[in-house]
Amino acid sequence: MEIIKNPQELQKRALELRAQGKKVALVPTMGYFHRGHASLMDAARKLADVVIVSLFVNPTQFGPGEDLDNYPHDLERDAALAQEHGVDILFTPTRDSMYYDDHCTWVEVPELGVNLCGKSRPVHFRGVATVVTKLFMVAQPQVAVFGQKDWQQLAILKRMVRDLNIPVEIHAHEIVREESGLALSSRNTYLTTEEKNVAPLLCKGLKMLREMVEEGEESAARLKDELEAFYAANIPGSRVDYIEIVDPDNITILERVDGPALCAVAVYLGKARLIDNLLIKV
CATH class of the missing domain: 3.30.1300.10 (Pantoate-beta-alanine ligase, C-terminal domain)
Structure with missing residues (x-):
């Protein structure tokens, strides 16, 4: 498994893979993997020749007072689990490499973000749509896998891809739960x-x-x-x-x-x- 930190390096690698006729699947994550993440990786493995998993705690989807600085992380453990589940490339960019100091370009799907989580987290989905668009540009996937626990996010990304003619198929994966019924998170x-x-x-x-x-x-x-x-x-x-x-x-x-x-x-x-x-x- 390759670990790539630089977005330009990953983009170059992804374009080479597409030129070779390889089908690429992307699994965007914020890390601290659990069985739910593993199921997304396994689903991606069945859909494509090459599986790329991004691990990036995206600052633009966190509002004031939220848990950005305390979000759990363990890169060594995550890398081991990704390798165990057949991931080909683990993308681990820094915040500075994903966002310039004067970043001012945003992607929004406002009509689908006014209810549910969008009410109490007003900047959240703008940050999600923007970072996923950036990940699509960098990783150049033909398919991307997301979990249904974040149903509103999934609906927004499907609409974004449709409206912007982004050539990525969004694959929705069912919620993975503990035996008790608690959704994994x-x-x-x-x-x-x-x-x-x-x-x-x-x-x-x-x-x-x-x-x-x-x-x-x-x-x-x-x-x-x-x-x-x-x-x-x-x-x-x-x-x-x-x-x-x-x-x-x-x-x-x-x-x-x-x-x-x-x-x-x-x-x-x-x-x-x-x-x-x-x-x-x-």
């Missing part, structure tokens, strides 16, 4: 033992909502009230950032669940902000 390391014991109830509440919809409930307001009450009663110390039921493709808020619907939640638990989602109607 690097930020789960912030949870205490007690918090980790109750965190799986985020997913249990979402499944409860899906059952209500299957039994005929269509009012989004009633569904959200039930879920909020469930979290209040069963996850002590938690604070809801949002509970929303949205169209899965354009992330608009639904009043009735009479077609495809996604329930997405963000809940603060101790030092962690946990997100999860579930299609409650297909």
Whole structure:
């Protein structure tokens, strides 16, 4: 496995691979790998001849007071796991190499970023769309693999690729969970033992909502009230950032669940902000 730090060096290498007729898959990450990341690498391995994994904690998607400086990292461990899962190139740029001091160019998909995480993290998706565009330019992939835990991010990137005619296929990979049901996340390391014991109830509440919809409930307001009450009663110390039921493709808020619907939640638990989602109607 090659480890490349310089964006220009990776771009040159990627263009050589494409000239050789190789299909390249990119897995963008912020590192501190877990089984969810490994599943993305394994999926990429099946889709392409060459797998590139980027490991970059992108500063532009963090707002004031967020955990940029404390985001977990362990490059040696991550490199070992990437190699174990057949990654060909691990891209580990510095912040200075990805953003000039006078950087002023941004990519935005504002209509899909106004709800859910975009409300409480207003600069987040601008940073995500910009850095992913830069990674696409540097790594020159034909396919990129993202997890569905960040559903809104996935919808935004699909729209970005469509609207800008970027020749990259976005491959969505299902959420990887612990046996308890807790969605895997690097930020789960912030949870205490007690918090980790109750965190799986985020997913249990979402499944409860899906059952209500299957039994005929269509009012989004009633569904959200039930879920909020469930979290209040069963996850002590938690604070809801949002509970929303949205169209899965354009992330608009639904009043009735009479077609495809996604329930997405963000809940603060101790030092962690946990997100999860579930299609409650297909």
